Amino acid sequence: MSELLPGELPNVTVLIAARNEELTILDCLRSVERLDYPTDRLQVLIGNDSSSDRTGTVVRDFIQGKPQFRLIDITEQLPDLAGPGLARPKLNGKANVLAQLAHHATGEYLFTTDADARVPPGWLRAMLAPFGQQTDGQTVGIVNGCTLVSGHSVGAKLQAVESALVFRLLALAAQMGVALTGAGNNMAIRKEAYTAVGGFEGQPFSVVEDYTLFQSIVRKGYGFRQLISPETLVWTLPPPSIGAYFRQRKRWMQGVFDLPLLLRLTTLGQYLLPPLLLVLAFWFPALALGLYTAKVLTQTLLLGDGLIRLRQTRYWHYVLLYEPYQTIAGLLLLLYYRWPGQVEWKDRRY
DSSP: OOOOOTTOOOEEEEEEEEOOOOOTHHHHHHHHTOOOGGOOOOOOOEESSSSSSSSHHHHHHHTOOOTTTEEEEEEOOOOOSSSSSSSOOOHHHHHHHHHHHHTTTOOEEEEEEETTTTTOOOHHHHGGGGGGGGETTTTEEEEEOEEEEOOHHHHHHHHHHHHOOOOOOOOHHHHHHOOOOOEEEEEEEEEEHHHHHTTTTOOOOOOOOOOOOOHHHHTTTEEEEOOGGGGGGEEEOOOHHHHHHHHHHHHHHHHTTTSSSHHHHHHHHHHHHHHHHHHHHHOHHHHHHHHHHHHHHHHHHHHHHHHHHHHHHHGGGGGHHHHHHHHHHHHHHHHHHHHSSSOEETEOOO
C-alpha cells in the first residue's frame, strides 16, 4: 500500500451527486473551482441524477472551458459492471450516482460532497494530510471532515450548533479508536480502500450510504480519521421546510438504528435522558438534578470546544438555546421516525 509522502500532491477526484439542484449547485461548483489544488491533478465529476429542473443546463454552462470538470448524466439503473450472473444489491438514488461516478474516477483519492455544500479552499490538502499517517500498522482508508449548517434563521443557527456538537463527539470517539460514521458531504476515501470493499455497489442497501461505506472500510482493516478544523469545515444549506427537516432526520435516524446496541443506546440517550430524568425526579429529585446538570455542563463544554476549534464562536449565544431545542426536536423526531411511512430523499422513497 502506497503512502502519501510529505509534499506530494496526488491525483484526486471530487464526486458530486446532483438531483434538482439548479438553485444551489452553482455555489458548490464555484467553491470547488476555488480549491487550492493544481487543476491538472484535480478531476471533478458531477452526476446529474435524472433532474427534472435545469440542473444539467446550469452545470454545462458553468463547466465550459474548465477541463477538470465533467458532467455525467446518470440513468436510473446502474450499468452491468459486476458481470453476468452476479447479484447486485439495490442502491438508493445517491449511492447509485456516486457508484457510477466512481467508475469514471482517475484519482488515487475520492472526495465526496453535496450539491448544496460549499467547501473551503484548503479542503483537499487538509483532508489528504492524514493519509500519510499510520496507527498500529493500519493504513488510513477514510477521512471525515466536519459540516455546519449555514443560514440566518434561528433554526439554522441551532442546527449549526447541533452539528458542531455532533462532530466534536465524533472526533472524541475517533481519538478513542471508536469508528462511528462517515459524513457523505465531507469525506475523503483512499481509492484502494474503496475498491477493496466493492465500492458503493458492494454494500447492502442503506438510505445512509456514507455510514455503510465508512463501516465497511473500517471493518476491512483500514484506519480512519475525524478532522475538526476550519480547513476541513464544509457549509451546507438547511432543509427548506420543517417537513423536509424531519424527512432528512428520519433518514439519518435509520443510520443510528444500524449502530451496535451500546452505541445506539448512547446516541438515543441524548433525546431520552430529559424525560427519563423527569420521571426519576419524582423519587430522587437531587439525583435527577445532579445528572441533568452534569449532562448540560458536559454538553456545553464540548460545544464550546468544538466551536473554538472551528473558529465559529459567533454561535456561542445559541448554545444557551440548544438544550430546549434538542429536547423538543429529539422527542418529535423519535415519534416521527416511528410513524408509518418510508424514508424519502429527493422525491424518492425507500
